[in-house]
Amino acid sequence: MSQLLQQIINGLSLGSIYALIALGYTMVYGILKLINFAHGEVFMVGAYAGYYAAGTLGINALEASGQAFPIHLALLVLLVAMAVSATLGVTIEFLAYRPVRNAPRLTPLITAIGVSLFLQNAGMLLFSPNPRRYPAILREVRFEFGGVIVTNVKLAIFLVALALMAGLHLLVHKTWTGRAMRALSFNIDAAKLMGIDTNRTIRATFAIGSALAAAGGILFGLDQIMINPLMGVLTGLKAFVAAVLGGIGSIPGAVVGGLLIGLAEQLTAGYLSPDYRDAITFVILILILLVKPEGILGVVRPEKV
Amino acid sequence: MLWLKRCGFSVVVAAAIYGVGFGLEQLLTDYFLRIILLAGINVILAVGLNLINGTTGQFSIGHAGFMAVGAYATAFIGVALAPLFGDTALGRSLTFNLALVAGALLAGLTGLLVGLPSLRLRGDYLAVVTLGFGEIIRISFNNAQFLGAATGYFGNSPAGLPVYTNFFWVYAWAALIVLIVRNLTFSQTGRSLIAIREDEIAAEAMATPTTRLKVTAFAISAATAGIAGGLFAHMQAGIRPEDFRFEKSIDMIVMIIVGGLGSITGAVLGGIFVAVSLELMRDLQQYRLVLYALLLIAIMLLRPQGLLGNRELTALWSRRRPRPTGESA
């Protein structure tokens, strides 16, 4: 029983990270109908940004001397990483996606694949392909409840994810930017005609989604310890599947999808075999696209003939 | 009469390919020969992928999986058949080609199984699902103990897989596949495939059996990837799942994008381009993918139709291609 609970907790925390990344995919797809293949790399860059930021703030010396990293500095690291990723996301949009926004659907798809590849390999050149150990921005503290181990890292993941999602919810429903984002996701041309600055709204969407992914990157680093320039490939793909599972274009869907994928992965690894933990995501992808392509919370939009 | 002429013609072509191959094998080092072989294999990959991605407009990004199926199947069946046919030149040829055909059939069957459910989806979703299937296939081979799992499959001899692949087989198969795809594309079937690409709903309204055609094209392209895989497998001692990563699917996409989506000539050129550039960048191995990625992006931003768009080289001088009347709707 306690093993099951352990797996569930691990699964939900992993799932929260997936959810943070999935939100970026779903928001961009909702507006542009584009799968931002490069989003996984934005997540990776966020993780590395956190790595270097913590390093610059002297975490290595602190770790060596046995002291904990101050919490206000940890938050600063988070903010820096989010800012870096947001900038990267907006830049990608401007340079690679905007010029082909009105091209036939295939062109942006291939462009996105190109950007993703570029960032992966640029990352390998810049950061070296060797995996790195993530600094203990949060020094691990374990709590045990009847056989179930919960670390403060896991708690932080839940808290940070929750906080960010709540923030996103407020933004989407209570601000003008959020309203604009929702309008664009319904009908981009009508939104333009209503005087909404589509370029600015799209930029904001990319910035927000990328910032969330960066947070996911740092949390991932803390949780999984090792990071490498290709970490965005598999994790990004899983987060994308999560977005599709929940209903691409739906923000609550991304959260639900993320948690479900995290759970599925953890339970498969724990009860079936660790070899299949990656495969289960692809199986879910195929199943959902064949059975209910619009996802759990998605809406069918019939094509007008 | 027609068939007599064609047989004669085929013999001549085969002899020519053999002759060229013989000559090149004498003149060039192994290094250059390998590039030429890879170019030929790429041509097969590109022309096959172009049939479904370009001509039919159904974008698949997981074709490395079918190449893997062909590679492993050909290798495994080849090892089983070898003792039956013996070690003579004829025996080895029989073993190899029968194994290739078997590999192609298995790859085609896999394509059928993947295509049937997937081709209901459009655009981005189709691309992602094919990516998913490609990865599942690779992961399956990675976990298949009887095929060597992650270490790879080396047959049942200490020397590894027999090196059957040579200039003649690669280019004979390439010529055959280009011919088949060309005949298919410039026929009623090809017209229907293009119609599906242009407007699937209108095509259906004109009684085109769209599902059957899409799945058929997909299966054929999977089978050709299988042949390429089989040829690739017997160029070296063994094959590993690593050889068929998503990266390989990307290579294939670069081939057809560079040449022009929908053009057979373009696919041939693109295939050669990728093989040659791969070797030229061998010293810059770590930069290769960065450069490919930039190339993809640049093409999409600057000249999305690639080198030839969807036209063929023959069209440039025969003026067969329709020209606009000047006035548009």
Place this chain on the structure above:
Amino acid sequence: MSLLRLQGVDKVFGGLHAVRAMSLEVEPQAIFGLIGPNGAGKTTIFNVITGVYAPDAGTISFDGSEIDGLRPAQIAARGVARTFQNIRLFRAMSVEENVLVAGHHQHKSSLFDAVLRNQRYAAGERALRARARELLELFGLQELAKDLAGSLPYGSQRRLEIARALMLSPKLLLLDEPAAGMNSREARALNEQIRFLRDNLGLTVVLVEHNMEVVMNVCDTIHVVDHGETIAEGSPVEIKAHPKVIAAYLGQESA
């Protein structure tokens, strides 16, 4: 016996009840008009007949057998051809190729024949091209056979769409707003063409149309829909004077 019969057909899209309990019958070789204000559900009815959408209720029978639930390609193969409201030509293909595509299910040779390029294939191609040529001549598009369909003037594109539909050798032809964008002279020419299709080619024609010069002069029967429901059916004379029809088009006088 009627050639086309709808009985109690419903079509719902989420919250929108696009077609409600639609029943109509089209006699062989009739020219049947389907009219109504914008958004009345006329194109949806076409889409349901041709299998693009499956009806949520009711039955559709054509030439004696039920066709509801069949796929569009199957229905087209049985002899139901159509044109589209927003012309759907294969723009990157030539005029001739557009027509040839519609010959697919009549092509006597198979994929293997195409690959082998044998006699059967060659004969099949010749037959198809001959038929396509005939149709293009009928519509005066012969000169433009090798030109890109997307580059044709608007009127020619509409004619090409009909030529392509006829390649199916259909019994029933559904025309979706064939007179859109036409002036008076062109509309009268269209009437001639529609009559020709019925009188000389034996076709049954159903048309969705807003242009009254066409509808009133060429249709035998007119069926009026509004908000997805039938509000009237009758001859052009009857319909012209029908109070409900007038109300639907012009709106009720405010009480």
